[in-house]
Amino acid sequence: MSGEATAFSLASTGVGSRLLRYKFWLAAAALLIVLPHVPGLDGSFGRSLLSQMGIAAVFALSYNLLLGHTGLLSFGHAVYFGLGGYVAIHFMKLLNAGLPVPIAVVPLVGGLGGLFFALLFGSVTTKKGGTIFALITLGIGELVYAASFLLHGFFGGEEGITANRVRALPLFGLRFGPQIQVYYLIAFWAFVAAALLYAFTRTPVGRMCNAVRDNPERAEFVGYNPRYVRLVAFVVAGFFAGVAGGLHAINYEIVAADAVGMLRSGTALIMAYIGGIGHFIGPVLGAVVITWLQVNLSDYTHAWLLYLGLFFMAIILFAPGGLAGLIMMHAPIVRTRAFPRVLAGYAVALVPAIVAAVGASILIEMSYQLATHPELGTKIRLYWMDLDAATPWSWAGGAVLFAAGAVLFRLSWPFVARGWQRATAELKQSAGGVQ
């Protein structure tokens, strides 16, 4: 992780890459503007999906400031998302009551709420890093979640707090009623938050965060108090989590106890990790992919949480760099002559992988239907097949497909490895030529 981070920083301090970096941000802005008009995403469903992705991206980015950049594993980051969201929704109620402020500043208020609580809790939780930090955030997460059911005035109990985003001062004539306007508001804040977070990682404090992650003792010898650096990172992360909470309040017009819950904290962790904590862009990738899965996969299968868990475990075991790490891993070899061979290796491995996945999903889907929805009977339609879980043939078929696919997949690894060996050998050769 740290090796990748250094490689990333080395690459981006080059002269030519400065332009490239701005190019990247401009392209991102253009993409955000165009996305809700892309066919398939231009309906209300697509725009709502994009809005959710934007909120999740800000939340995951703020989380990664802790995990990826400062090495702090938090199990209670939703506390600052949720409390920021509650502050934002109470502020929205003030706007509904006639306070002459446009709704567009609500995320900032949510951020300040997140910042306040991060400062409050962070002053005691960031004394130590590592496992103590993980546990203490877990404890505070449970405390705040439980407190949300006890303190009705602020949290609103089971129903949560609702407000209206339209009844507020219009901004340039915009009332943020339609989803497209909300999307652009979210996109604007997500872009600003991402840019500010990126800028933060480039400041000396941001660099000290990396130092504290990699070697706290040495950071202390250089003259920085790791505790203070951790606190700064924690508070900044809390602020941006609060911004995400404010966006959540605007998008849904309700904030309930689930906003501070453990499940949401876990989601931030999973998004950041699957996306890749070693790269700045990783959490955004994770947020997009996981939100897409949450929204789409849950329509098709009851077992989608299991698939998500398997995906997470596969990333932890085989690709600790996450999706971003996988992509970056290929960046240097794309231009080599051996690259087609690598792709061919992947193609060879892909076929048995698909077979194994189909076999596994047959078993999983049948088992899930029998266990969680017995009223639907034993008949099940999967892909192009009509299966009956009452017959042993369906089970045997699924098991055979899975086993055969898994064995063939294992046998196909040498093809992939050979392609990689050639590509890296070629890279070494060309590097030698330069010297």
Add this chain to the structure above:
Amino acid sequence: MLELTLVSLLNGVVYGLLLFMLSSGLTLIWSMMGVLNFAHASVFMLGAYFSYQIGRWIGFWPALVIAPILCGLIGAAIERYGLRHVHKGGHSAEILFTFGLAYLIEEFVTMIWGRHPLSNPVPPAIDFSLFQIFGTEFPAYKGLMMLISVAMFVFLWLALKKTRIGLVIQAALTHPNAVAALGHNVPAVFVLVFALGSALAGLAGVIGGFAFLTQPSLANTVGPIVFVVVVLGGLGSLAGAFIASMLIGIVQTFAVAIDYSLLDLLQALDVGVSATSPLREFYSIKVAQAAPILPYLLLVIMLIVRPRGLLGTRDV
């Protein structure tokens, strides 16, 4: 009052002993490998489900033996084929691995046994009243639970302090390299400890399945409490885990029975709280309502004030 105190105390002790069964395995694993094992409570849940299934197929007494063995094997497999590979990624990677595993086990259990709570009644063999206390029956399964828990404590204590393998385990907790240099197979010791801890969790699941609802969210309800016990007791300290389990068990049971709030206390002390004070709602929370959050409050305070716990010798 005496009746309330005695019954609460007894229930608290029963609950505390159950917590000890869960936390003894965790504190061993944790102190040895430095891994916050999120999947420990999930193995406990697997124990409950296994005992339900085996109990239906063969009977309760075989389940009491087979389910913990299965859980132990699963624990060994987790260590050998999972944790060992992510170990090079550091503690965060290990914690994340067990976190993902807990998540997977929950879904796995749902896939086999469904989302709804199982009807897992106390088997007839231990479903009778042991004695009566102020007209309240004390069921035999709770007696069995206490017996097993105390036996577990004694067994672990003797095994760790009086046997050779116990000495090796204790040494490997703090000085794995020195132990390896002396010719002991430290990775095998790790597998053994993980298997033992998981088997203990499974045993607790067989017994504790009756005390809780056997459902997929079981691991999530007990998991965090077990962390609290281990942190309070002190890392790697069996006696500490025992004391902390008792403390949490008794505190929680008593808190549920106390129907007073901070407001009542303040009024008894003649301290007025204005009806419009923003803190009034906070003051008027009854202790009984706050009972579920007391352990977490203890956890946070303990971690801030004394991260090594009651009897621990080193920080978490």
